[in-house]
Amino acid sequence: MKEIFLMKLGEVVLKGANKRQFEGRLRQNVRRRMKPYGDFDVYIMQSTVYVEPMEETCDVDGAWEAAHSIFGVVSLCRCRPCEKNLDAIFDACQAYLGEDLDCAKSFKVESKRSDKQFPLTSIGISQEIGARLADAHPDCQVDVHHPEYTVYVEVRDFAAYVHGPAEPGAGGLPTGVGGRAMCLLSGGIDSPVAAYMMAKRGMEIEAVHFFSYPYTSQLAKDKVLELARLVTRYSGRMTVNVVSFTEIQEAIRDNCPEEFFTLIMRRFMMEIAMRLAKGDGCGALITGENLGQVASQTMEAMTVTGAVVDIPIFMPLVGMDKEEIVTIARKIGTLETSILPYEDCCTVFTPKHPKTKPTLGQVLHAEQKLNREALIERALASVEKIKVAYHDEALL
Ligand code: ATP
Ligand code: MG
Numbered sequence: 001m002k003e004i005f006l007m008k009l010g011e012v013v014l015k016g017a018n019k020r021q022f023e024g025r026l027r028q029n030v031r032r033r034m035k036p037y038g039d040f041d042v043y044i045m046q047s048t049v050y051v052e053p054m055e056e057t058c059d060v061d062g063a064w065e066a067a068h069s070i071f072g073v074v075s076l077c078r079c080r081p082c083e084k085n086l087d088a089i090f091d092a093c094q095a096y097l098g099e100d101l102d103c104a105k106s107f108k109v110e111s112k113r114s115d116k117q118f119p120l121t122s123i124g125i126s127q128e129i130g131a132r133l134a135d136a137h138p139d140c141q142v143d144v145h146h147p148e149y150t151v152y153v154e155v156r157d158f159a160a161y162v163h164g165p166a167e168p169g170a171g172g173l174p175t176g177v178g179g180r181a182m183c184l185l186s187g188g189i190d191s192p193v194a195a196y197m198m199a200k201r202g203m204e205i206e207a208v209h210f211f212s213y214p215y216t217s218q219l220a221k222d223k224v225l226e227l228a229r230l231v232t233r234y235s236g237r238m239t240v241n242v243v244s245f246t247e248i249q250e251a252i253r254d255n256c257p258e259e260f261f262t263l264i265m266r267r268f269m270m271e272i273a274m275r276l277a278k279g280d281g282c283g284a285l286i287t288g289e290n291l292g293q294v295a296s297q298t299m300e301a302m303t304v305t306g307a308v309v310d311i312p313i314f315m316p317l318v319g320m321d322k323e324e325i326v327t328i329a330r331k332i333g334t335l336e337t338s339i340l341p342y343e344d345c346c347t348v349f350t351p352k353h354p355k356t357k358p359t360l361g362q363v364l365h366a367e368q369k370l371n372r373e374a375l376i377e378r379a380l381a382s383v384e385k386i387k388v389a390y391h392d393e394a395l396l
Pocket of ligand 2 (some may be wrong): 186187188
C-alpha cells in the first residue's frame with residue numbers, strides 16, 4: 001500500500017479566526033511545491049496536511065525533500081495508511097517499520113486516537129500493538145521511558161496511519177499570509193538571509209538588485225539571480241527587478257563630496273526600491289543591514305537612508321552577530337554562492353573616509369547638485385524584470 005506524508009501545522013493552529021485563511025494558503029503552497037514531482041492530492045484535516053501521491057510515477061523522494069522547506073509546517077513524517085483495526089495496524093507496522101525495529105535495541109509504541117469511536121483507547125492501542133511487535137522482534141525490548149525507536153500509530157477519521165519519528169519542518173508561517181515585501185538583494189551573505197527570514201514570517205518576496213555595468217560584471221548579476229533562485233526554495237517564486245545603477249553612481253561621483261558617496265547612493269537605492277515596491281503591491285522593504293557592520297550601517301546612517309522611504313524597512317538581521325548570520329546562510333544553502341568573489345556596486349567608488357554620523361541636513365546639502373527625480377525616473381525606465389524559481393537551472 002502506498003505511502004503518504006503527514007505535515008503538522010505550526011503556529012497556524014493558534015490563530016483562531018485566521019485559521020481558515022492560513023490553512024487555505026498553506027494548502028495552495030504545498031500543492032504548488034509538490035507539482036514538479038507528479039500528481040499529489042493535498043488536503044487538510046485536523047490541523048494536519050495530507051499529501052498523497054496519486055500515481056505510480058510520482059517522485060516521492062523529491063517531494064519529501066521539498067516538503068522540508070515549506071513554511072507553516074512544524075514537523076512532518078512519511079507514513080503508511082491502513083484500515084482501522086488492530087490486525088491491519090500491526091501488519092502495516094511490520095511491513096513499513098519492521099526493518100527499523102530490527103535495527104533498534106528498544107522501542108515503544110505511541111498512539112493517538114482522534115476517532116473516538118475506535119474501540120480501544122490510545123493506551124490500549126499502544127499496549128496491544130507493542131506486545132505483538134515485541135513478539136515479532138525478540139531482539140528489540142519494550143522500553144517506555146528511553147526507547148531507541150518509537151512507533152507511532154494515529155487513528156484518524158478515515159484511516160489509521162503508522163510511522164516512525166517525525167522530522168522537523170521549516171517552521172514559520174505559510175508564505176503569503178504576512179503580505180508582500182521587496183528585498184534589496186545584493187550578492188553578499190546578508191540580504192539572502194534577510195529575505196529568507198521575512199519569508200519565514202509568511203511574506204511573499206520580490207527583489208530588487210542594483211547593477212553597475214561595466215563597473216560590475218555580468219557574473220555579479222548572475223550571482224544575484226542565483227541567490228534569488230536559492231531563496232525561492234523556501235519563498236516560492238520571485239521576480240528580481242534589475243536596475244541599471246551606473247548613471248546614478250557616476251553622477252554621485254562627479255557631483256558630490258566623497259565622504260557622502262555611499263550614503264547618497266543608498267538613498268537612491270531605497271527610494272527606487274520603494275517605488276518599485278509600491279508598483280508591485282509590496283507594503284515594505286527588506287534589507288540585510290546589521291548595526292555597526294559597516295559605516296553605512298550606523299543608526300545615524302540608517303536615519304538618513306530611511307528618510308526617503310515612507311513604508312516600513314524590515315531589517316531582520318539588525319541585531320545579529322555575523323556568525324549567526326553565516327550559520328543561517330549555510331543552513332539555507334546560500335553561503336557558498338554568496339562568498340564567490342564578484343564585485344557588488346556598493347564597492348564601486350567607496351569613499352576612503354565615509355561619514356559614519358551624518359545628519360540629514362548635511363546629506364541633503366551634499367546631494368543638492370543632483371537632479372534626483374530625473375535620475376530616478378531613468379533608472380526606473382531601465383528595469384529588467386526577471387522571474388526565478390527553484391526549479392530553474394542553476395545560473396552559476
Ligand atoms: P550584504 O551581505 O547583503 O551585501 P552587506 O553587509 O554587504 O550586506 P551593504 O553592502 O552595506 O552590507 O548593504 C546593506 C544592504 O543594502 C544589503 O544587505 C542589501 O539589502 C542592500 N544592498 C546592498 N547592495 C545592493 C545592491 N547592489 N542591490 C540591491 N541591494 C543592495
Ligand atoms: Mg554588500
